[in-house]
Amino acid sequence: xxxxxxxxxxxxxxxxxxxxxxxxxxxxxxxxxxxxxxxxxxxxxxxxxxxxxxxxxxxxxxxxxxxxxxxxxxxxxxxxxxxxxxxxxxxxxxxxxxxxxxxxxxxxxxxxxxxxxxxxxxxxxxxxxxxxxxxxxxxxxxxxxxxxxxxxxxxxxxxx
Amino acid sequence: xxxxxxxxxxxxxxxxxxxxxxxxxxxxxxxxxxxxxxxxxxxxxxxxxxxxxxxxxxxxxxxxxxxxxxxxxxxxxxxxxxxxxxxxxxxxxxxxxxxxxxxxxxxxxxxxxxxxxxxxxxxxxxxxxxxxxxxxxxxxxxxxxxxxxxxxxxxxxxxxxxxxxxxxxxxxxxxxxxxxxxxxxxxxxxxxxxxxxxxxxxxxxxxxxxxxxxxxxxxxxxxxxxxxxxxxxxxxxxxxxxxxxxxxxxxxxx
Numbered sequence: 001x002x003x004x005x006x007x008x009x010x011x012x013x014x015x016x017x018x019x020x021x022x023x024x025x026x027x028x029x030x031x032x033x034x035x036x037x038x039x040x041x042x043x044x045x046x047x048x049x050x051x052x053x054x055x056x057x058x059x060x061x062x063x064x065x066x067x068x069x070x071x072x073x074x075x076x077x078x079x080x081x082x083x084x085x086x087x088x089x090x091x092x093x094x095x096x097x098x099x100x101x102x103x104x105x106x107x108x109x110x111x112x113x114x115x116x117x118x119x120x121x122x123x124x125x126x127x128x129x130x131x132x133x134x135x136x137x138x139x140x141x142x143x144x145x146x147x148x149x150x151x152x153x154x155x156x157x158x159x160x
Numbered sequence: 161x162x163x164x165x166x167x168x169x170x171x172x173x174x175x176x177x178x179x180x181x182x183x184x185x186x187x188x189x190x191x192x193x194x195x196x197x198x199x200x201x202x203x204x205x206x207x208x209x210x211x212x213x214x215x216x217x218x219x220x221x222x223x224x225x226x227x228x229x230x231x232x233x234x235x236x237x238x239x240x241x242x243x244x245x246x247x248x249x250x251x252x253x254x255x256x257x258x259x260x261x262x263x264x265x266x267x268x269x270x271x272x273x274x275x276x277x278x279x280x281x282x283x284x285x286x287x288x289x290x291x292x293x294x295x296x297x298x299x300x301x302x303x304x305x306x307x308x309x310x311x312x313x314x315x316x317x318x319x320x321x322x323x324x325x326x327x328x329x330x331x332x333x334x335x336x337x338x339x340x341x342x343x344x345x346x347x348x349x350x351x352x353x354x355x356x357x358x359x360x361x362x363x364x365x366x367x368x369x370x371x372x373x374x375x376x377x378x379x380x381x382x383x384x385x386x387x388x389x390x391x392x393x394x395x396x397x398x399x400x401x402x403x404x405x406x407x408x409x410x411x412x413x414x
Contacts, residue, residue, distance in 0.1 A: 021174050022164065044162045045230055057203060059232040063161045068176060111228065132315040133227020 008069040010035070011079030019066040026050045028066035029076060037077035037106045041135070048134035051107040051114075052076045058114040060133075077106035080113060089113055089151045098147040100138035108134050112148045120156055124149060182292055183237075186211060192298035198237025198260070198291040203228075205236075215296060216410055217305030217324055221252030224309065227316055237291045240273065243281045246319045246343035250277070252307040254340030254350050255324035258296050264289035274340070277347035300336070303328040304410030308403045309342075310395050312386070319343040320387040321395045323375070325403040327358060329411045334358045339371065339400065344379040344392050351378045354400060363408050371404065372397035 003018040010033065017032040029035045029052070041047035043062050050061040053075040054068075061076075080087040089112050092098070099105045108131065115122060115130045122130065127148050128141070136144060163169045177183050183199040186208050194211060202222045205211055212219040218236075225234045225248055236249040240260070253273040260276060262269050265288045273294070278284045285291065305326035311317035322342035328335050339354035353374035361367030381392040 024161070024165075043165050045226065048227065048229055051229055054232070057201075057232040058229050060229040062165070063230070063233055065161070065174070065176075068178075114228075129315060130228050133229045 004067045006067055006070050008072060008074055010074045011076060017066070021065070021067060023066045024062050025052065025054075025064040025066045025069055025074070026061040028069070029061060029074075035076055035078050038110075039103050039106060041103060041107075046133075046135065047104070047107070048111060048131075049104050049107040051110040051134065053110065053114055056114075056117070058111055075110075077110055080109055087113065088155055089116070089148070092147040092151040092154075093144070096143045096147040096150070098139060098143040104134055104136040104138075108136065108144055112144075112151070115148070116152055116155065120152060120159075122149075122152060177290060189295070189298075194294075194296045196236065196294045196296070198240075198293055199235050200237075202231035202234055202236075206231075214299050215256060215305060217307045217326065217407060218249070218252045218256050218258075218296070221307035221322075221324060222249045224248040224307075236294060240276055241283055241285070241291055243277050243279070243283050243347075244318075245277070245280055245345060245347055246322065247348065248307065248309060248319060248322055248342070250348040251322050251340030251342040252305065252324035253294060253296075254348060255305060255307075255326040255338045256296050257326070257338055258294045260294055261292045262289050263292050268292075270295075272350075274348065274350040279346045300328050302330055302411050303336075304407045304412070306403045306406035306410065308399050308406070310387075310399060318386065321392050321399055322348075323396065323399045323403045325400070325407040327355075327404065327407050327411060329363075329408060332362050334361055334363055334367075334408075337371075337404075339375065341375055341378055341396060344381040344396055346380070349378055351375055354378070358404065363404060368401045368404060372400045375400045 007016050019028050029038050039049035041049035045060045045063045052061045055073050089109050111134050127145050178199050183197045185197045187195045205222055222236050225239055239247040239249045258273045259270050276283050307324045309319035309322035324340040327337040337355040337358035339351045341351050342348040354371040357370035357374055358367055375396040376393050379393045379396050381389050383389050
């Protein structure tokens, strides 16, 4: 079988690419599309470093075939900031130093953004459960959870 | 996907069946039951306005499969066809009395959920058959269900024991009960004697102990790093009582 032609939308931009039927969305993002912000950690859906949204639903791009993107809306870490202006979550992660090596960070940010869109006022427990699918071996999670909680509070304040 | 990635399976052809409406729809049937497409994700099921009110135990079991990312893709259909004895949604579906619709080259058939798994990693689906949907029966007033599992962690783990209980109470007396038991045998099990022990009782200590004993008797577990045989058997009885208590509380709340 030859390559498949996929027409999709990535971070609001129409995009096309060719892929093998067995290639994952993560392969296509990092390869054909040159969007290397999504990271490959485990390739088995355990670590969350490759988190993206598919039609606003949080998924691991390593557990999705690239061909499944046909006709759908994909959002990645590259779509989080607005031009040079960082998303409040990105800003707060910096202020809290909520990262060390950075491998998990884009997944953490994409997952946290998906959480705050669904629930703008999460408890700490809800944040910790939501981010249970994002592994970080450096920070011990505390700074990450605090950064998400503070961002949520500031975004709620700004929305008033 | 994971098995394909690791080279465990090498499919010659991959077919995306998620664009077939029936696979991804949640519908309420005319008699008051639910039909849930085999590919409906856990997150979609949790966002349905009615499903979780009628079947909170099935929903909590489905929502225990993996992380939020995994919930965006994983389905009860996949969980069942994976054939793991520890799949979380399976005991809850068994307790609910769910039936699956299977489509094959020569037509359709219906199978009770407890008859789908054949052993670790194996199902009774024939070559060419796919799971289309789950049908959950209508719910009488005074019904409730619950699912509990024992895991050493707080999240993202595989059940050492999992139990689904579905029951109906009328004036405090249990009129119907089904118990599904997972992770303690080569397949998830329907424990009919446990349900029978509850029916006709007011869920008093003696009835609960009889049902717990029936669960312990049904266990044929393995010894592994997650739990010993003795631990799993004891835990099955303990979880039966806790799960039945939650189901009864929900039944009373209707």
